[in-house]
Amino acid sequence: MPQPFNITNKYAAIATGLLIVLVLGAYSYNGEAGKPASLTNTDTVKWPASFGFGKTATPQQIATQDIDVRPDGLGLPVGSGTVAQGKAIYALKCIACHGSAEKVVAGAKLPAPVLVSDSASKVKAIGNYWPYASTVFDYIRRSMPYNLPGSLTNNEVYDLTAYLLNANKIIKPDAVLNAQTLPKVVMPAQKLFITDDRKDGPEIR
Amino acid sequence: MAPKYADMEKTEKDSNHDEPLINKKISRRLLLGGAATTAIVAMQSSLGKWIQVAAQQPIIKADDPTKRIGPGPSVVGKRSPFEQPVRIKSDTSSRTPLQDLYSSLTPSDLHYERHHAGVPLINPDKYELLIHGMVDKPMVFSLSDLKRFPSVTRTCFLECSGNFRTGKENMTPQEICGLTSQSEWTGVMLSTLFREIGVQPKATWFLAEGSDAAVMTRSIPVKKGFDDAMIVYAQNGEAIRPEQGYPARLLLPGWEGNTCVKWIRRIELADEPFMTREETSKYTYPVKDRIRQFSFEMDARSIITYPSYPGHLERGWVEIRGIAWTGRGKVVRVEVSTDAGKTWNPARLQEPVLDKAHTYFRYLWQWNGSETEIMSRAIDETNYTQPTLSQLVEARGADIGGYHMNPITAWQIKQDGRVLFKPESWK
Numbered sequence A: 001m002p003q004p005f006n007i008t009n010k011y012a013a014i015a016t017g018l019l020i021v022l023v024l025g026a027y028s029y030n031g032e033a034g035k036p037a038s039l040t041n042t043d044t045v046k047w048p049a050s051f052g053f054g055k056t057a058t059p060q061q062i063a064t065q066d067i068d069v070r071p072d073g074l075g076l077p078v079g080s081g082t083v084a085q086g087k088a089i090y091a092l093k094c095i096a097c098h099g100s101a102e103k104v105v106a107g108a109k110l111p112a113p114v115l116v117s118d119s120a121s122k123v124k125a126i127g128n129y130w131p132y133a134s135t136v137f138d139y140i141r142r143s144m145p146y147n148l149p150g151s152l153t154n155n156e157v158y159d160l161t162a163y164l165l166n167a168n169k170i171i172k173p174d175a176v177l178n179a180q181t182l183p184k185v186v187m188p189a190q191k192l193f194i195t196d197d198r199k200d201g202p203e204i205r
Numbered sequence B: 001m002a003p004k005y006a007d008m009e010k011t012e013k014d015s016n017h018d019e020p021l022i023n024k025k026i027s028r029r030l031l032l033g034g035a036a037t038t039a040i041v042a043m044q045s046s047l048g049k050w051i052q053v054a055a056q057q058p059i060i061k062a063d064d065p066t067k068r069i070g071p072g073p074s075v076v077g078k079r080s081p082f083e084q085p086v087r088i089k090s091d092t093s094s095r096t097p098l099q100d101l102y103s104s105l106t107p108s109d110l111h112y113e114r115h116h117a118g119v120p121l122i123n124p125d126k127y128e129l130l131i132h133g134m135v136d137k138p139m140v141f142s143l144s145d146l147k148r149f150p151s152v153t154r155t156c157f158l159e160c161s162g163n164f165r166t167g168k169e170n171m172t173p174q175e176i177c178g179l180t181s182q183s184e185w186t187g188v189m190l191s192t193l194f195r196e197i198g199v200q201p202k203a204t205w206f207l208a209e210g211s212d213a214a215v216m217t218r219s220i221p222v223k224k225g226f227d228d229a230m231i232v233y234a235q236n237g238e239a240i241r242p243e244q245g246y247p248a249r250l251l252l253p254g255w256e257g258n259t260c261v262k263w264i265r266r267i268e269l270a271d272e273p274f275m276t277r278e279e280t281s282k283y284t285y286p287v288k289d290r291i292r293q294f295s296f297e298m299d300a301r302s303i304i305t306y307p308s309y310p311g312h313l314e315r316g317w318v319e320i321r322g323i324a325w326t327g328r329g330k331v332v333r334v335e336v337s338t339d340a341g342k343t344w345n346p347a348r349l350q351e352p353v354l355d356k357a358h359t360y361f362r363y364l365w366q367w368n369g370s371e372t373e374i375m376s377r378a379i380d381e382t383n384y385t386q387p388t389l390s391q392l393v394e395a396r397g398a399d400i401g402g403y404h405m406n407p408i409t410a411w412q413i414k415q416d417g418r419v420l421f422k423p424e425s426w427k
Helices: A007-030 A059-065 A083-093 A133-143 A154-167 A188-192 B003-014 B021-025 B028-033 B143-148 B173-177 B190-197 B222-227 B389-396
Strands: A080-082 A176-178 A193-195 B038-044 B050-056 B093-095 B128-133 B139-142 B152-159 B180-189 B205-210 B217-221 B230-235 B249-251 B264-270 B285-287 B290-293 B301-306 B316-325 B331-337 B359-367 B372-380 B410-413 B419-421
Touching (some): A059 B128, A080 A083, A083 A154, A133 A154, A188 A193, A188 B290, B139 B143, B139 B190, B143 B230, B173 B301, B180 B190, B180 B316, B205 B222, B285 B389, B301 B331, B316 B372, B359 B372
Parallel strands (some): A193 B290, B128 B264
Antiparallel strands (some): B038 B050, B128 B139, B180 B230, B230 B249, B285 B290, B301 B372, B331 B372, B410 B419
16 A cells, blocks of 8 residues: 655655665766676676585595496406306396296396397397496495395396396307406497487488 | 354454454355345335345355455465366376466476385485595585585476377376476575595596485586586475485486485595496487497477367467477477478467476467377577477487487367377387
């Protein structure tokens, strides 16, 4: 509802106006030419070389978390594994979800055919789709088995990697995997991969 | 308290003074029945003499909100019991009910989810982000450290690159493409952290690693890290939700959701990509005789969310509504066709149109009752027009995978007003 104008409001209005002029004046003194500092998009105070927040990471801190393995083998731990041992561990710790050639688990998300394939199959599997052997090791080590992630020893991960690569006909049954041999495994699908070739613009790709 | 007043207990308790008349006079039976009734009241006759007459009492309905005091303030608000939008969930994801929303923003509790080993419970006091590798100073930041840095707020969409379903007419926008949501995010620019630790010039990629049970990882070009990447700890003004990465996640505006690693615990700078499972065996797709990898940007897309299945259309004026978005900048134009794609007309875009954000569009139409198809297409600032499914198949081959599919979505309008999705097959 409109309020009748009275003398108190008039003085208040004048006082407020004066305040705005003073405040704006103060800001423009610190801001860019003729522009109140409050309307600029950059800090008026120059950033320091370092804010000094956080702590220096110790080598131990890095070592406990740095579990990734790259295609060139960087990050592979000490240890080794064989196809035969991998088969035994698979039967014990993986078969319940993933099944096997002999025992396909009905309704399981990842039954055996998805883990094991040859290049003729359309189903995306390690043998026909995974471009690097290092990924098999890295993924098993960081997130398997699903119900107990991160519980496998490095040797067990080498064993399982050997078993799966052999089941996919990529390495021989007597192959031994370790930090030296695993990066040398060439995956059949590697040659199929291309980096994103879409780009800005009207072309549909 | 008399049993017949049981349903008015609270009202009576709360009104010791100025007690409303209805508390005394209206019985429970009357309230529920809502019938008009009469009462004996005193009136002055034309001769000035007081007489008793029967007077009509007001009709009071049990659900009349003007006749009962409602509940008072609460510590946490909730939706009207008449509004119950819900996500549709599977074992590994849940989808935003796009058809229930009226603007481009997604309420936090309806943001889509996709996770690979469940939602981790992370104590913010124990949270740490480690940044190491090809850097001058490997550092560990606590959550409060991250919050001390200069902060930035931006609104953008997040979309899973597997956001495409088709196959039957009875599909809602939520079922077709509910793996896109929009929030206002607040956090620290990754470039601010990169500056703090000193990224070495030879570093071209970084690994982003989550602290969920999948310890999920993606390799990201350092250029994106300097461009507009953020470590965000807030969503729509409050702490980020657990399903969205509490207490902190990576946000790469415009890029596929999987790259925006949630519950981020570690960033490692390197001179080549790490070839993790999610960027090799997943989130890649066949393009003719090759497999496309590191497909990051989400291409322009739109969908009409009203009218849509299972809605029913009335003849006459209808405002067609929907959302459009692109990971390559701003949506500059949305076009709507109401004649099965023969002609296209520009829709109104809701201002402000934001970079890499859902943009709400509206198009006024008069439906004459005849059968037709309605659809929308987004055009982005790089002059890219959202394609049809057949254009995508032509460009990528019939073996087209489920990733990065952004075809035009068409709705069939039947003569009786039914609205049905128009599924298309391509094999």
